[in-house]
Amino acid sequence: MAGSVGRHRRTGVPPVRGKGVSVVKALIAEDDPTTRMMYERLLAKWGYEVISARDGDEAWAVLQGDEPPPLLLLDWMMPGLDGVSLCRQLRQSDKGKRVYVILVSARGRKDDLVEAMEAGADDYLVKPVVPEELRVRLRAGQRILELQSDLLTSREAFRERSRRDSLTGLLNSGAIFDVLARHIEIGTLQGSPVSVILADLDEFKKVNDTYGHRAGDAVLVEFARQLQDAVRSGDAVGRWGGEEFLVLLPGAPVGAALALAEKSRARMEASPVAAGEHDIPVTVSFGVVSSADVPVPGVDALVEAADRALYRAKAFGRNRVVAAEPIPAP
Ligand SMILES: [Mg+2]
Secondary structure, three states: OOOOHHHOEEEOOOOOOOOOOOOOEEEEEOOOHHHHHHHHHHHHHOOOEEEEEOOHHHHHHHHOOOOOOOEEEEEOOOOOOOHHHHHHHHHOOOHHHOOEEEEEEOOOOHHHHHHHHHOOOOEEEEOOOOHHHHHHHHHHHHHHHHHHHHHHHHHHHHHHHOOEOOOOOOEOHHHHHHHHHHHHHHHHHHOOOEEEEEEEEOOHHHHHHHHOHHHHHHHHHHHHHHHHHHOOEOEEEEEOOOOEEEEEEEOOOHHHHHHHHHHHHHHHHHOOEEEOOEEEOOOEEEEEEEHHHOOOOOHHHHHHHHHHHHHHHHHOOOOOEEEOOOOOOO
């Protein structure tokens, strides 16, 4: 290989960091030392964090690293991998899809521009490069990169929101189902138990009928907060249905889950929920199960077992914690 990763240099003054403005990393690939130094100086002056490569192979090596620079200034004619080939190779790789590429060449014919853009370049500059033009072209590229990053951020935020219950902020039933399925799989592989608590607010309809729906919502939010507060990191809490909540404790034996449920039960019984001018007494029933007690643990089997235990807690008079009866293997 003509270039090695060790040969590229980081240059430039400490980047100027404005409030909330992130410094953009730019990669220069240029074989002519004088031109390369001019780029380095200019880009550093304009606030870019500059990484510089002496040919295409060296640039390619830089781009294989973690967090590759998103903004690329590539010379076309270089020994080894030239700018257009590098661009083409980049666009075929996963990492190279999101970078912004400005190709620079002494070749100023329309055909050359078309060839460069067909190879995946975003912009094309003809040598000799005028600093002011380079500055605005880089800035245009930076704008595109920022838009792209905003788009990805909001897509991520949207995805996260679609996993949450809007009232309590807990995982919604679909999301907790997925998390549970994954933990059952991991637990089966590692031979460690997964415990599940299904909690249901007692006579919740009465709360709504007596105090109104807003007070009912306040109760749901408060119980959600208490559950979230009670679990260990690594546990997961979700809203399973209207007034039903599911807690998932990976690696915890049933005894630990029972203890957590009992603590939560006692806490709710002891302190009424303040909603407006009312202090609303709330009790909760719990069904608890461990994957160790279910012959073929799966989401449905576990939740069904927890649900049966919960049903018994209700039948025994509510406000209690009941463990699922172990299901004998067939
Ligand atoms: Mg050259």
